[in-house]
Amino acid sequence: MYVGRPAYGQADTTVSMFKWLPNGEAVRVQVKLGGHRSTPSKIKEGLQIGDRVILSDMSAWIHTID
Secondary structure (H helix, E strand, O other): OOOOOOOOOOOOEEEEEEEOOOOEEEEEEEEEEEEOOOOOOEEEEOOOOOOEEOOOOHHHHHOOOO
16 A cells, blocks of 8 residues: 655654544544655555545644644
8 A cells, every 4th residue: 555655754664644533533643654666655564445534744733733
């Protein structure tokens, strides 16, 4: 499974991403990224097919969303 490259993700690391829930809320999840060979990033763990995530830098919002 692939997603667009997160603003802050490095290849072969685990990052926090925000995933949209069906009720419109966003929750933080841990996502293990694979190597970056092109724009899409390979997802090794943490997301399922059909999950919607926020790829923008959300560091300014970390303290308000949990």
